[in-house]
Every structure is written in C-alpha cells, then in structure tokens.
Amino acid sequence: MNRAFKFRIYPNREQQELIAKTFGCVRFVYNRMLSDRIAYYKETKKSLHNTPADYKKEYEWLGEVDSLALANAQLNLNKAYANFFRDKSIGFPNFKSKKKNHKSYTTNVVNGNIKLGTGELVLPKLKAVKMKQHREIPKDYTLKSVTISQTATGKYFASLLYAYEQDIKVIEPKVFLGLDYSMKELFISSEGVPAAYPRYYHQALVKLKKEQRKLSKCQKGSQNRNKQRIKVAKLHEKVRDQRKDFLHKLSRQITNAADRVCIENLNMKGMSRALHFGKSVSDNGFGMFVSMLDYKLKDQGKDLIKIDKWFPSSKLCSSCGEKKAELSLSERIYHCEACGIILDRDYNASINIKNEGMRMTLG
Ligand SMILES: [Zn+2]
Known part of the structure; x- marks a missing residue:
C-alpha cells in the first residue's frame, strides 16, 4: 500500500x-x-x-x-x-x-x-x-x-x-452505515445524522469577492497587483485547508464507528457539470471525503462499498420496499403511500443505500 x-x-x-x-x-x-x-x-x-x-x-x-x-x-x-x-x-x-x-x-x-x-x-x-x-x-x-x-x-x-506492508486483519462486517450524498450537508447517514458540513467557501465568499474586485482594479504588472493576487490566493488556500481538515476528522469518526460504509457510485465531475452546481459541489468536497474514507477504512481491515449508480435509492421506501414511479428533486419528504411512512428524502435514501450494501455483502 x-x-x-x-x-x-x-x-x-x-x-x-x-x-x-x-x-x-x-x-x-x-x-x-x-x-x-x-x-x-x-x-x-x-x-x-x-x-x-x-x-x-x-x-x-x-x-x-x-x-x-x-x-x-x-x-x-x-x-x-x-x-x-x-x-x-x-x-x-x-x-x-x-x-x-x-x-x-x-x-x-x-x-x-x-x-x-x-x-x-x-x-x-x-x-x-x-x-x-x-x-x-x-x-x-x-x-x-x-x-x-x-x-x-x-x-x-x-x-x-x-x-508499506501491513498485516491487516480483515474485519467481519457487523456495523453497516449508508451515506447519501447531499449537496448542502455533504451527506445524510442512515443513522439520520447529517454531516453538518460548514460551507467554508460560502462563508469566505463575501471577503473573496471584495478582494477579487480589488485585484481586478490593480494595474497589470504592478507591485500592488502581485500583493493583491497573493492575498486572494491565501484566502483560497485557507478555505482548502479548513475543508481538508474537516474532512479528515469526519472520515476518521465514520471509520471508527462502522465496519462497512455504503455509498452511491457518483461521478462528481459529471454531476457538477450536468447540474451547473459547480461551486456547491466542489465546495463540499465529497470526492475528497470518499477517498479519505476509503483508505482509512482499508487500514483498519474495513471496507467501502459503492452501490450501482442506477440503484433507485431515492424512489424506494426504506420501510416496506415499495417503489415510487416518480419522485421529483423538489420533493424533500418521502411519503410512502403503501405503508404511510414519512421520512426526510435523503435519510430514506441513505437507509436504502445501507440495505443494498448489506444485501451485496451478506447476500
Ligand atoms: Zn413504505
């Protein structure tokens, strides 16, 4: 490794x-x-x-x-x-x-x-x-x-x-956790807990815009422009460092708490392009989070499972298994007409992801 x-x-x-x-x-x-x-x-x-x-x-x-x-x-x-x-x-x-x-x-x-x-x-x-x-x-x-x-x-x-070589004792998975990607929260877990991701980029945005505007007014090739350029770059650097730090801590917590983590196999690049959510998606660094989680789990003999991207995680009822024909993106609450359960949309999806991961593992 x-x-x-x-x-x-x-x-x-x-x-x-x-x-x-x-x-x-x-x-x-x-x-x-x-x-x-x-x-x-x-x-x-x-x-x-x-x-x-x-x-x-x-x-x-x-x-x-x-x-x-x-x-x-x-x-x-x-x-x-x-x-x-x-x-x-x-x-x-x-x-x-x-x-x-x-x-x-x-x-x-x-x-x-x-x-x-x-x-x-x-x-x-x-x-x-x-x-x-x-x-x-x-x-x-x-x-x-x-x-x-x-x-x-x-x-x-x-x-x-x-x-490095490591004798890793593979852990028999007992505790499963499903994570559903969320643009706002980073993810919602099958325990019902949102990652509560601080949106560092958004927080810094006002300041960034101000300094960026100053930069555009500086004369090209001037000493001031160079100083201002570094100031803007430092702000970006700070956002990146904060994000990385947060994601390291969060992936460590999840690794310690679960044996097998199940996520949907999303194509982040394609997604941010297709949905024009570029900034939000890249702000929350889900891709970086997944790769951190992956190696941290492996180090402990645990595993990350990626669920097929066509798996209808949002449309299924996590309680009775009924599948909705349609579910628009704007519907934030999952209301199952078959069994009557009412759940947060992402929470419902994360339970489905966890169940699918369990099915793939245990058969
Ligand atoms: Zn149901």
Missing part, C-alpha cells in the same frame, strides 16, 4: 531558482513531446514513441535539471494518452500552460539519491533542502518518490510517497 506525507520545505534562493527551472523544463518536455506526437501522427498515421532523451542534444539546458523529473513528464503524457484511449470523454491530452497548471514535478528514489535527514530533505540536483517534518514516518515504510510543488501563494511543499 502507498501513503503520502506532505511537508513544507524552505528552499534557499538558489534552490528556488532550480525548482522554477525544473517546473519549466518538465512543462517544456511534456509540451514538446505532445506536439511532436501530434505532428508525427498527422503525417504517418502512426504513433511516435519519443522520450526526453531525444531532446537533450538540441536543448542542452534540459541536462541542468533532475532527469527523473523529465522521465515522469513522459510517464504522465503516456498516462494522459492511455486515459484518452480508454475513455474518449476524458479528452485528448492538453498542453501544459504556465498560468493554468499547478507548479509541480515528481522525482523517484533511485540508488539512495533521496534522503530524509533531520530537518532536511536531500533531493537530486537540489541537495539538502530545509524541511519542517511535523510527523514521524514509521520505520518500515519505504520511500518511493517525492513531488515538489509550489502554491499560488509562493509556499513550497514536498509530498513524500511511501510504500
């Missing part, structure tokens, strides 16, 4: 320059390989198998940065192609832009080239970079790769990916 640990790093001026150069080279190699592949295919109808090494003669400066970072750019491009061929709706690989794309590169552990010291991380080409390690890493974990990134506010981070 793999686990990532993310720590803040404090590169000196020289190291910052080299990191910036590496971001640039990775982006350059990626884009160059992509455009050559496109051109080659247009001409020959065949695929070109190019590698970063093909460009090192022509662009000598590529040799100044970590070659493993460039190799990972190739792997990422291959992955983007594979994803496209697997599912055309994902779209053809895009060119990386300096403005739009996240600043990061990944390097791998080869022959002890990366070492974790006290308060520092030794990386290829960069040598020792100051690091604030706020968590201990278990001794039997093996370091695989490191991703260096820079946020919009100028902070640097190293995400260390470790592989």
